[in-house]
Amino acid sequence: MLRLQELFPHPIIQGPMAGGASTPALVAAVSNAGGLGSLACGMLSPESMLEKAWEIRQACSLPFAMNLFVQKTPSPSAQEIQQACELLQPIWSQLGMSDLPVPTKWCEDFDAQFEALLNVSPAVASFTFGILNQAQIQQLHAAGIVVIGTATHLAEAQAWQELGADAVCLSGVEAGGHRGTFIGQQEAINFTTLELLAQAASVLRSPIIAAGNIVTGEDVVVALSAGAQAVQMGTAFLVTHESGIHPAYKLKLLTTTSDMTRQTRAITGRYARGLDNQFMQLMATVADQVPAYPVQNALTAAIRAAAGKSNNTELMSMWCGQGIARARPMGATELMHNLVSHLTMHMA
Ligand SMILES: Cc1cc2nc3c(=O)[nH]c(=O)nc-3n(C[C@H](O)[C@H](O)[C@H](O)COP(=O)(O)O)c2cc1C
Structure with a gap:
């Protein structure tokens, strides 16, 4: 069985965070501090994956991870697109625009991204939204890449284990960003991180990584004591200085005093957790009518970009986890230092 500590000491x-948060600077800072930084590549072109991996390697010679969404490129009908645009048009008009533009591309081609991943050959590759096939996992292992699969319930964790993944990341319902669910209905799978750990710890042979609502050193200790070999933290790193999110989004996250997050499928077509805002509220009644990810995600990209230009956080997507009120702004190295100091004191 893989010991993650042999790859990275702490x-x-x-956590990988698509949409700009996990910059090469953030990934390098975390790996340099003895953790494992992860570059989110789900929305990156193969060229951009190579470029960013190169930037990481300029700043860090230690292991880091790259993360992909396992997905097929969809081909929605003209009618589906028209219906989806009609649902979004009122919001687009609210921004003072005429017709919502239809993107020419719904997502990056997974096979091309996978090829780029093999080219870079990072120490670790993690996957979400789906599961690989035998040939793909063999290619990764042949390249010496450690594979982490994301699971939101036990059957998914077992599927990754059977496939031969080296570790499984159990993602609780409290986690920020998209649900990784690929077996069953996303809205029906609502296990918390600690519930998942309790279910999996005695059943899974693979090393377990716990994700969701782990923000402080105390949280890390609890997850490790419940059977995790490591934790994956998104929200805590989202507000670090190196995180590349829009400044108005970061400010909003940092001024939140209570738990104002919820899950919606309305913005991207896949359930995701973020700060409640007008975008979520306006789309609430039609959330079950929007096309599945990545079509809705591509269609709302223009709205989110326009909202970003005018610093309008009400029409952005502000993904974050339930632990947001406990996250503090600081450099990623300082955050790592704080977490490791706490661990050293409490896990001796
Ligand atoms: C803004 C944001 C974007 C995310 N993007 C990805 C992603 O691209 N791939 C992935 O596997 N997980 C993604 N996640 C999940 C994180 O990697 C991590 O597992 C999760 O944030 C852990 O829960 P926490 O937010 O409570 O710390 C994202 C999370 C956030 C907050």
Whole structure:
């Protein structure tokens, strides 16, 4: 069985965060501090994956991870697109625009991204939204890449284990960003991180990584004591200085005093947790009518970009986890230092 500690000394993984948060600077800072930084590549072109991996390697010679969404490129009908645009048009008009533009591309081609991943050959590759096939996992292992699969319930964790993944990341319902669910209905799978750990600890042979609502050193200790070999933290790193999110989004996250997050499928077509805002509220009644990810995600991209230009946080997507009120702004190195100091004191 893989011991993650042989790859990186401290049991802390900075979660991959698509949409700009996990910059090469953030990934390098976390790996340099003895954790595992992860570059989110789900929305990156193969060229951009190579470029960013190169930037990481300029700043860090230690292991880091790259993360992909396992997905097929969809081909929605013209009618589906028209219906989806009609649902979004009022919001687009609210921004003072005429017709919502239809993107020419719904997502990056997974096979091309996978090829780029093999080219870079990072120490670790993690996957979400789906599961690989035998040939793909063999290619990764042949390249010496450690594979982490994301699971939101036990059947998914077992599927990754059967496939031969080296570790499984159990993602609780409290986690920020998209649900990784690929077996069953996303809205029906609502296990918390600690519930997942309790279910999996005695059943899974693979090393377990716990994700969801782990923000402080105390949280890390609880997850490790419940059977995790490492933790994956997103929200805590989202507000670090190196995180590349829009400044208005970061400010909003940092001024939140209570738990104002919820899950919605309305913005991207896949359930995701973020700060409640007008975008979520306006779309609430039609959330079950929007096309599945990545079509809705591509269609709302123009709205989110326009909202970003005008610093309008009400029409952005502000993904974050339930632990947001406990996250503090600081450099990623300082956050790592704080977490490791706490661990050293409490896990001796
Ligand atoms: C803004 C944001 C974007 C995310 N993007 C990804 C992603 O691209 N791939 C992935 O596997 N997980 C993604 N996640 C999940 C994180 O990697 C991590 O597992 C999760 O944030 C842990 O829960 P926490 O937010 O409570 O710390 C994202 C999370 C956030 C907050």
